Amino acid sequence: MNGDTSGYGGLVVKSEPIAAADRPFGGAFDSIADAIEAALPNHAQAIKGIVIDRDQMTIQVKREHLVEVAQALRDDAALRFEMCLGVSGVHFPEQVGAELHAHYPLLSITHNRRVFLEVTAPDADPVIPSLISVYPTNDWHERETYDFFGIIFSGHPHLTRIQMPDDWMGHPQRKDYPLGGIPVEFKGAQIDPPDQRRSYNK
Amino acid sequence: MTTFSDSDPRVADERNTTEGKVFTVQGNDWDELLHDLSSTPAQDRIIVNMGPQHPSTHGVLRLILELDGETVTEARCGIGYLHTGIEKNMEFRNWTQGVTFVTRMDYLSPFFNETAYCLGVEKLLGVTDQIPERANVIRVMMMELNRISSHLVCLATGGMELGALTAMTFGFRERELVLDVFEMITGLRMNHAYIRPGGLAQDLPEGAEQKVRELLKMLPGRLKDTADLLVDNAIWKGRTVGVGTLDLAGCMALGITGPILRSTGLPHDLRKSQPYCGYENYEFDVPVQTSADAYGRFLIRIAEMGESMKIVEQCLDRLKPGPVMIEDKKIAWPAQLSHGADGTGNSFEHIRQIMGTSMEALIHHFKLVTEGFKVPAGQAYTAVESPRGELGVHLVSDGGTRPYRVHFRDPSFTNLQATAAMCEGGQIADVVAAVASIDPVMGGVDR
Numbered sequence: 001m002n003g004d005t006s007g008y009g010g011l012v013v014k015s016e017p018i019a020a021a022d023r024p025f026g027g028a029f030d031s032i033a034d035a036i037e038a039a040l041p042n043h044a045q046a047i048k049g050i051v052i053d054r055d056q057m058t059i060q061v062k063r064e065h066l067v068e069v070a071q072a073l074r075d076d077a078a079l080r081f082e083m084c085l086g087v088s089g090v091h092f093p094e095q096v097g098a099e100l101h102a103h104y105p106l107l108s109i110t111h112n113r114r115v116f117l118e119v120t121a122p123d124a125d126p127v128i129p130s131l132i133s134v135y136p137t138n139d140w141h142e143r144e145t146y147d148f149f150g151i152i153f154s155g156h157p158h159l160t161r162i163q164m165p166d167d168w169m170g171h172p173q174r175k176d177y178p179l180g181g182i183p184v185e186f187k188g189a190q191i192d193p194p195d196q197r198r199s200y201n202k
Numbered sequence: 203m204t205t206f207s208d209s210d211p212r213v214a215d216e217r218n219t220t221e222g223k224v225f226t227v228q229g230n231d232w233d234e235l236l237h238d239l240s241s242t243p244a245q246d247r248i249i250v251n252m253g254p255q256h257p258s259t260h261g262v263l264r265l266i267l268e269l270d271g272e273t274v275t276e277a278r279c280g281i282g283y284l285h286t287g288i289e290k291n292m293e294f295r296n297w298t299q300g301v302t303f304v305t306r307m308d309y310l311s312p313f314f315n316e317t318a319y320c321l322g323v324e325k326l327l328g329v330t331d332q333i334p335e336r337a338n339v340i341r342v343m344m345m346e347l348n349r350i351s352s353h354l355v356c357l358a359t360g361g362m363e364l365g366a367l368t369a370m371t372f373g374f375r376e377r378e379l380v381l382d383v384f385e386m387i388t389g390l391r392m393n394h395a396y397i398r399p400g401g402l403a404q405d406l407p408e409g410a411e412q413k414v415r416e417l418l419k420m421l422p423g424r425l426k427d428t429a430d431l432l433v434d435n436a437i438w439k440g441r442t443v444g445v446g447t448l449d450l451a452g453c454m455a456l457g458i459t460g461p462i463l464r465s466t467g468l469p470h471d472l473r474k475s476q477p478y479c480g481y482e483n484y485e486f487d488v489p490v491q492t493s494a495d496a497y498g499r500f501l502i503r504i505a506e507m508g509e510s511m512k513i514v515e516q517c518l519d520r521l522k523p524g525p526v527m528i529e530d531k532k533i534a535w536p537a538q539l540s541h542g543a544d545g546t547g548n549s550f551e552h553i554r555q556i557m558g559t560s561m562e563a564l565i566h567h568f569k570l571v572t573e574g575f576k577v578p579a580g581q582a583y584t585a586v587e588s589p590r591g592e593l594g595v596h597l598v599s600d601g602g603t604r605p606y607r608v609h610f611r612d613p614s615f616t617n618l619q620a621t622a623a624m625c626e627g628g629q630i631a632d633v634v635a636a637v638a639s640i641d642p643v644m645g646g647v648d649r
Contacts, residue, residue, distance in 0.1 A: 018580055053580050054325055082454050085585075086616065088596040088609035103596055105583045105611070109468070112475050116583060137457025140619050141611075148289075163282040163648060167214045173290050173607075194294040 020049025035078035081106035086141035089149035148173035261644035296574025308646030316397035343517035360638035400528035446636030460591025465498035496639035
């Protein structure tokens with residue numbers, strides 16, 4: 001007997017990605033945007049859009065301009081985001097041409113505020129410039145994101161696997177990499193491994 | 203996806219045997235390293251693998267040290283020995299089940315992992331303001347008790363690694379007092395899964411407040427005993443003063459937070475600068491030191507335990523009767539836990555009520571438990587001040603009942619990067635003191 005009670009999931013409502021906002025952004029976000037425009041002469045080319053969602057400001061940056069945007073955010077006195085809290089990868093297989101996202105949270109201790117950078121890269125060319133020259137803390141974070149998502153951070157001095165064994169194949173946190181697992185045996189019933197349960201396949 | 207070619211030395215050799223396919227994992231790039239070494243002129247250079255199974259590396263941490271006599275010329279960390287794929291696993295469970303995973307990440311500070319994650323889920327849901335006051339007070343109380351128990355382990359294991367065995371027995375003994383309180387409140391000493399999206403798994407049991415008050419009476423004297431063992435101890439100071447120094451610029455560049463950052467004199471603490479769970483209502487100080495060394499970090503941890511006790515005391519005064527779970531029944535986990543002969547489970551009255559009297563309640567319960575609640579699409583980053591620094595959570599939802607992506611920015615992971623900066627040029631014995639002062643928890647580093 002199959003003891004899978006995980007349900008059918010039923011109606012799935014997929015929402016569109018949250019659209020970029022227009023001015024005024026509200027709160028302190030406008031002053032951050034003003035400072036970025038003042039500090040970056042080519043902001044129109046470098047920045048694709050600014051998303052204000054759940055009281056957080058996410059700046060979508062074109063990957064070729066990432067390092068200069070980060071440099072301006074760190075060094076400009078009105079911005080002064082002196083701390084980067086790493087990078088987190090996300091894999092969206094259905095966003096063709098921008099499957100891989102990298103999300104960088106920045107913190108300004110001076111002004112006590114946060115801002116987030118988001119960069120995308122296609123699966124066919126998964127290259128994003130490394131931020132080590134601006135934020136050395138991203139050394140291990142970029143290795144981790146490479147390890148799990150296969151994003152190649154160009155300019156990283158030693159981009160090797162950090163969590164998985166060196167001879168591991170594939171990048172485990174991509175959506176096309178299966179979770180794996182074995183069926184769970186109960187007395188009189190068996191439950192499939194998580195990624196084969198009904199609710200994941202309907 | 204990157205694929206490796208057959209000639210890649212990192213790929214394991216495979217051969218077929220009667221038992222099936224056998225892979226032989228080679229020493230990766232060690233052959234190249236040895237070749238490079240043999241081609242350079244002879245010198246007294248030794249590379250030592252310290253760990254991952256070593257009593258002084260603070261967990262399954264592998265340190266690769268290049269030595270010139272007793273001096274460390276290069277220090278590298280090998281991590282990943284405790285990687286358990288928690289972030290990937292969470293993508294296959296519903297939002298509430300995620301708590302059970304994150305509590306196991308940094309196993310010495312489970313309440314911080316749970317709170318950081320739940321704050322993120324609540325932010326995505328947009329219900330941060332609807333969390334009941336009592337739930338927030340209990341969250342703060344549990345976190346601060348947890349900060350004490352975590353710092354005690356840091357002192358205990360750090361003491362043991364430097365040969366102060368009494369500090370270890372004292373530290374673990376005092377920690378057990380705190381864990382007794384955790385066990386009474388959550389049912390478990392570690393890995394509690396007590397803080398849930400929307401509130402708490404259950405209210406405080408009868409007598410819990412009394413037990414916390416007794417703990418607060420006992421702890422100050424006990425902590426003083428532990429501190430007295432070390433604060434003016436000539437050997438302890440000899441091993442830690444001026445050891446493992448990292449200045450403010452180094453901390454900023456390497457993204458270091460927590461006691462290491464505060465030992466440089468910068469009073470940065472998220473509980474003060476970006477309060478959550480109502481921390482703005484509590485009176486406490488942020489201890490700082492200016493020595494930027496292992497001894498300064500030790501003093502900060504001692505002082506922080508005192509501040510945590512002050513906060514716990516204020517929590518007890520602020521505890522007013524009330525709900526501990528959000529009112530919205532579409533989010534609140536429908537559980538009324540109680541203790542039975544066979545352990546903790548749903549109370550019989552609750553089951554009798556939903557099974558016997560209300561079809562709608564049964565359907566609702568079934569849907570919420572098997573499928574979970576939907577979280578609006580988007581992403582959020584939340585952070586709390588864990589005993590080791592900024593614990594950040596990046597959550598992405600696609601609008602479904604399961605996280606699309608969960609990433610933990612664990613402070614242990616980031617802080618461990620400072621090993622090279624703290625150790626290179628120093629003595630090999632100081633490596634142990636420096637790593638102990640970073641206080642990495644490998645469960646959090648590897649996740």
